[in-house]
Structures are given as structure tokens and as C-alpha cells.
Amino acid sequence: xxxxxxxxxxxxxxxxxxxxxxxxxxxxxxxxxxxxxxxxxxxxxxxxxxxxxxxxxxxxxxxxxxxxxxxxxxxxxxxxxxxxxxxxxxxxxxxxxxxxxxxxxxxxxxxxxxxxxxxxxxxxxxxxxxxxxxxxxxxxxxxxxxxxxxxxxxxxxxxxxxxxxxxxxxxxxxxxxxxxxxxxxxxxxxxxxxxxxxxxxxxxxxxxxxxxxxxxxxxxxxxxxxxxxxxxxxxxxxxxxxxxx
Amino acid sequence: xxxxxxxxxxxxxxxxxxxxxxxxxxxxxxxxxxxxxxxxxxxxxxxxxxxxxxxxxxxxxxxxxxxxxxxxxxxxxxxxxxxxxxxxxxxxxxxxxxxxxxxxxxxxxxxxxxxxxxxxxxxxxxxxxxxxxxxxxxxxxxxxxxxxxxxxxxxxxxxxxxxxxxxxxxxxxxxxxxxxxxxxxxxxxxxxxxxxxxxxxxxxxxxxxxxxxxxxxxxxxxxxxxxxxxxxxxxxxxxxxxxxxxxxxxxxxxxxxxxxxxxxxxxxxxxxxxxxxxxxxxxxxxxxxxxxxxxxxxxxxxxxxxxxxxxxxxxxxxxxxxxxxxxxxxxxxxxxxxxxxxxxxxxxxxxxxxxxxxxxxx
Numbered sequence: 055x056x057x058x059x060x061x062x063x064x065x066x067x068x069x070x071x072x073x074x075x076x077x078x079x080x081x082x083x084x085x086x087x088x089x090x091x092x093x094x095x096x097x098x099x100x101x102x103x104x105x106x107x108x109x110x111x112x113x114x115x116x117x118x119x120x121x122x123x124x125x126x127x128x129x130x131x132x133x134x135x136x137x138x139x140x141x142x143x144x145x146x147x148x149x150x151x152x153x154x155x156x157x158x159x160x161x162x163x164x165x166x167x168x169x170x171x172x173x174x175x176x177x178x179x180x181x182x183x184x185x186x187x188x189x190x191x192x193x194x195x196x197x198x199x200x201x202x203x204x205x206x207x208x209x210x211x212x213x214x215x216x217x218x219x220x221x222x223x224x225x226x227x228x229x230x231x232x233x234x235x236x237x238x239x240x241x242x243x244x245x246x247x248x249x250x251x252x253x254x255x256x257x258x259x260x261x262x263x264x265x266x267x268x269x270x271x272x273x274x275x276x277x278x279x280x281x282x283x284x285x286x287x288x289x290x291x292x293x294x295x296x297x298x299x
Numbered sequence: 300x301x302x303x304x305x306x307x308x309x310x311x312x313x314x315x316x317x318x319x320x321x322x323x324x325x326x327x328x329x330x331x332x333x334x335x336x337x338x339x340x341x342x343x344x345x346x347x348x349x350x351x352x353x354x355x356x357x358x359x360x361x362x363x364x365x366x367x368x369x370x371x372x373x374x375x376x377x378x379x380x381x382x383x384x385x386x387x388x389x390x391x392x393x394x395x396x397x398x399x400x401x402x403x404x405x406x407x408x409x410x411x412x413x414x415x416x417x418x419x420x421x422x423x424x425x426x427x428x429x430x431x432x433x434x435x436x437x438x439x440x441x442x443x444x445x446x447x448x449x450x451x452x453x454x455x456x457x458x459x460x461x462x463x464x465x466x467x468x469x470x471x472x473x474x475x476x477x478x479x480x481x482x483x484x485x486x487x488x489x490x491x492x493x494x495x496x497x498x499x500x501x502x503x504x505x506x507x508x509x510x511x512x513x514x515x516x517x518x519x520x521x522x523x524x525x526x527x528x529x530x531x532x533x534x535x536x537x538x539x540x541x542x543x544x545x546x547x548x549x550x551x552x553x554x555x556x557x558x559x560x561x562x563x564x565x566x567x568x569x570x571x572x573x574x575x576x577x578x579x580x581x582x583x584x585x586x587x588x589x590x591x592x593x594x595x596x597x598x599x600x601x602x603x604x605x606x607x608x609x610x611x612x613x614x615x616x617x618x619x620x621x622x623x624x625x626x627x628x629x630x631x632x633x634x635x636x637x638x639x640x641x642x643x644x645x646x647x648x649x650x651x652x653x654x655x656x657x658x659x660x661x
Contacts, residue, residue, distance in 0.1 A: 192405075192408075194401055194402075194403040194404070195405050195407060195408070197405055198399065198401060198405025200370065201368060201370055201394055201401070201405070201478075202394060202395070202418055202419050202422070202468075202469075203391045203392065203395035203419065204422065205391050208422070213409075216409045217409055219409075291409065292452075293408055293409045293452045293454065296451070296452035297454055297455065
């Protein structure tokens with residue numbers, strides 16, 4: 055029986071007849087030993103990079119789309135062009151977008167390229183949710199705010215944005231989960247994050263443990279991030295759960 | 300700056316006095332429309348008076364009200380509040396001095412009752428302590444339990460409670476003028492009558508100048524010291540006290556607007572305490588009883604329901620005050636004795652029986 059090993063660095067170098075590699079030698083689907091041996095050197099750094107990639111992309115996307123949504127909220131004509139552009143960005147297949155950006159000067163196979171692509175996927179969701187949230191503030195509430203002497207800015211900060219928070223956070227949840235999932239593909243460009251063990255496993259015909267572990271971690275990370283955002287929303291918008299007593 | 304009537308004396312108030320309001324040939328022309336919404340409206344409302352703007356839709360009553368706090372910019376003419384033009388103030392500064400109540404309440408759903416009421420004091424930069432005291436005072440004024448209602452969100456209140464909080468919020472900085480746009484329009488009839496009575500009692504205490512918009516002539520008659528009836532096209536059909544409008548409608552339009560039953564409505568303006576009752580001989584006929592504080596209209600209704608049998612009128616202490624009969628009411632109406640019977644103090648009593656001439660317990 056011949057076993058073919060790819061030359062990627064994550065493939066264990068089986069020495070002697072040590073039993074700690076028994077699982078790998080037997081080509082089982084999942085090898086817990088491999089996980090514990092590679093946690094500190096492969097998986098944990100990949101997870102940290104993945105969280106960084108996600109946080110940066112969502113943060114930049116949030117700032118950009120909020121600015122765009124606030125502009126469109128005041129000037130209606132801004133809405134259409136922003137929607138068209140962000141929708142186009144959103145529909146470009148992620149692989150194609152990475153390949154499109156890569157040859158541009160200053161991009162290349164870098165984290166910048168990955169981040170630009172990831173940010174572009176958050177814009178449509180965040181922009182639309184924030185704008186819808188603002189527009190759905192009841193007219194009489196805005197009227198009351200103005201009628202009581204609030205300036206436009208005070209009304210926005212004290213009334214309209216707080217009331218749009220549920221929609222804004224709902225947008226953040228979708229955007230975050232999307233970015234966590236897409237960031238695995240971004241590893242093609244910058245070879246970091248949970249995508250790199252997955253890619254390594256894909257290029258390896260036999261050994262799938264890294265794929266399973268890294269893929270599972272990406273899923274768990276997405277669930278965790280979503281849960282944290284739900285908790286954040288509960289903290290920030292207690293009135294949404296206050297119903298008639 | 301603000302003259303005459305003193306408003307409520309207690310409490311950490313910013314504007315202790317009501318202000319007179321004067322609309323001078325006010326005009327509103329919307330761009331792109333041929334006819335002005337309001338071609339030229341002049342009104343003056345004394346400090347502490349309730350002026351009701353009433354009319355069919357398209358009569359510009361809400362527009363006229365919103366011109367006062369510059370929610371809609373004036374096209375011409377001027378509006379004086381306490382003798383000073385509203386154009387002399389920044390719109391946001393002006394609005395902080397004018398209470399604002401709207402039909403759908405416009406309470407902020409994300410803020411508690413306490414925070415809603417504290418809105419204008421916070422905008423004015425009041426100290427926390429002063430704001431808290433004022434909120435407590437206002438919740439008491441509208442008869443709400445501070446510990447129970449204060450921390451609730453608007454979604455946790457009934458429609459009537461929301462309206463009360465809306466009024467309290469508008470009163471928070473003790474403004475010299477209140478604008479109320481169909482404030483009780485979205486409430487069911489029973490609660491509406493109760494809110495109206497409550498507001499009249501409240502108004503007795505706080506004595507604000509109030510501009511009150513409604514499309515309901517009965518509400519106008521009940522709430523107004525003065526009624527401005529507007530007709531389609533934004534012109535003033537009549538501006539007078541409820542009694543004057545019911546006795547002498549200025550023209551066909553007003554007569555039709557107040558309705559064929561205006562004689563009955565007039566009876567609704569006075570209570571039995573306002574008319575001279577028949578002296579009871581002995582212990583009286585011992586028939587059905589009616590409270591001295593009941594309106595003449597309600598007494599008439601009860602008389603008819605009883606087949607015309609005389610009623611014994613009793614005061615709050617259950618003492619017999621006199622007898623009321625159909626003949627008496629017919630005579631009273633014929634004499635025009637009710638011509639000026641529209642004393643707001645009496646009307647404010649609403650459904651609560653109390654002896655005439657005594658202060659409302661509110």
C-alpha cells in the first residue's frame with residue numbers, strides 16, 4: 055500500500071512506528087492527536103488571524119456604510135447609486151473579486167487585497183439595513199422630536215439612530231457571519247486565517263483532519279459572533295422586549 | 300415678556316406665566332400650489348385661554364397651528380408670542396418654549412416615561428435634580444404612579460396613559476403656550492371624554508395658553524374658551540366663544556358645521572347650578588334625582604326618559620337644591636338665560652358632581 059503525502063508544511067512527518075501517528079498512518083477521517091499537536095502552531099494562529107480579518111473588515115464596512123446611509127438618509131438621490139454599486143460588489147463571485155484585485159498596484163497577494171474584498175461584501179447589507187432602520191422611525195416620532203426643539207443632529211443622535219439600532223445590529227449580524235465565511239476563501243490571497251488549513255487539506259488528497267477542524271472552528275466562530283451581537287442588541291435596545299403588561 | 304395670568308405656582312418651572320398669542324394676517328403659500336393654504340388669518344388669544352381651531356379637512360387648521368412653532372415657515376404676516384415675534388427666535392429655541400402634543404403622541408419608544416417627560420428639560424440643560432423633581436411633579440399632576448409608570452416604556456402603556464404622558468411631556472419645561480393637534484383623536488370615545496375632563500381640570504391649575512386643533516365641533520365646544528371655525532381654503536368663518544357660536548352662528552357654513560342640534564349643544568354648556576330651579580314644596584315630589592353638577596342637556600335627557608316627570612336636583616352632599624321640570628327648561632331656553640352660561644370653571648367639572656362655586660379638587 056502506497057501513501058502519498060503532499061509537501062505542505064502542515065503534513066505531519068511520520069517518524070518511526072510511534073503510536074502518536076497511528077491515526078494519520080491509518081488514514082482515518084479525523085485524528086484528534088493531530089489537533090492537539092498542531093493547536094498552538096497552526097490552528098490557534100489561524101483562528102486569531104481569522105478574527106482579525108473579520109473585525110477589520112466589519113469595522114471598516116460599518117463606518118463606510120453608516121456614513122453612506124446617513125448621507126442617503128438626508129439626500130435621497132444618493133441612495134440609488136450607492137445601492138447599485140454595492141449590489142454589484144455584492145454579486146461579484148468572491149474568487150473572481152480576489153483575482154480582479156490581485157493584479158492592481160498596491161494589492162497583490164496581501165491582506166489589503168483580502169480586506170478590500172471582504173469590506174465590499176459588507177457594504178450592501180449594512181447600508182441597506184441602516185438606511186431602512188432610519189427610514190422606519192415613525193413619522194410622528196420625528197415630528198415630536200423636531201416639535202420639542204431638537205436640532206437635526208440631536209434628533210438623529212438621540213432619537214433616530216437609537217430607534218434604528220435593531221435594524222443596524224441585524225445588518226451587523228448578517229455581515230459578520232458572511233465575512234467569517236468568506237474570509238476562509240480569502241486565504242487564497244493572503245494565506246492566513248482558518249482558510250489556510252482548509253486549503254492545505256483540499257490540496258491534500260487524503261488527509262482531511264485540518265479541513266474538518268478548521269471548518270468547524272469557522273462555523274463555531276460565526277455562531278459565537280452572532281450570539282455576541284444578539285447579546286449586544288439586548289443590552290442596547292431593552293425597549294424592543296418591553297411589551298404591553 | 301409674558302403677561303397676565305400666572306401659571307402654576309409650584310414646581311421648578313422655567314416659564315411661570317402664560318403668554319398671549321396673536322396671529323397677524325398670517326399667510327401660508329406652498330410652492331407649486333396656486334391657492335394659498337391660508338390666505339390671511341388674524342386671531343388673538345389671551346394668556347391662559349384655550350383657543351380651538353376647528354374646521355373640515357383642508358381648512359388649514361393644522362397648518363395654522365404648525366406655523367406658530369415654525370414647523371412650517373410663514374409666507375407672510377407675523378405671529379406674536381408674549382408680544383414678541385416668533386421670527387425673533389431660532390426655531391429650535393422657540394420650540395423648546397412651546398409645548399407640543401400630537402395625535403399619535405409621538406412618545407419616544409426607546410425611552411421610558413420618565414425619560415420622555417425629561418426630554419425638553421434635558422435639551423435646556425437643566426440640572427439632573429431639577430429635572431427629576433419636575434418629572435415627579437408632572438406624573439403627580441397627571442395622576443400617575445411614579446414608581447409604577449415612570450420606568451415603563453410607551454409600549455407598556457394603554458392609549459389613554461400614553462396621551463397623558465404626552466401632555467405631561469409637553470408641560471415639562473412649563474411652556475407659556477401649548478399646541479395640541481387632535482390630541483385625543485386616536486382614543487376611544489369613553490377614554491376621550493375622560494381625557495378631555497382631565498385636561499380641563501389640569502388647565503384650571505396650569506392656566507396655559509392653548510391652541511387646540513380638532514375636527515370635532517363637540518370637542519371644540521367642550522374644550523374651547525374661544526373657537527375659531529375655519530372653512531375650506533383656510534379662511535376664518537367665525538371666532539367667538541362657544542356660547543356665541545351656538546346662539547349666533549355667523550353664517551350658513553357655521554350653522555351647518557355646528558349642527559341642527561345647536562340648541563341642545565348650548566344646554567350642554569351649562570349645568571343645573573347655572574339656572575334658577577323650581578323651589579321644592581315640602582320634601583319635593585320624591586321622584587328620580589339628578590346632580591346639581593349635571594349639564595342642563597343631561598337633565599333634559601333624563602326628563603324625557605322619565606316621561607316628563609319632574610326631577611329632584613341634589614347637590615354633592617345629597618341636599619335637595621330644587622326641582623327641574625320640562626316647562627322650566629323650555630322657559631329658560633326661551634329667555635336666552637343661558638346666553639352666557641359658558642363658564643369654563645363649571646364646564647371643567649365634567650362628570651364629577653360637586654357643588655357650584657366650589658373649587659375643583661382636581
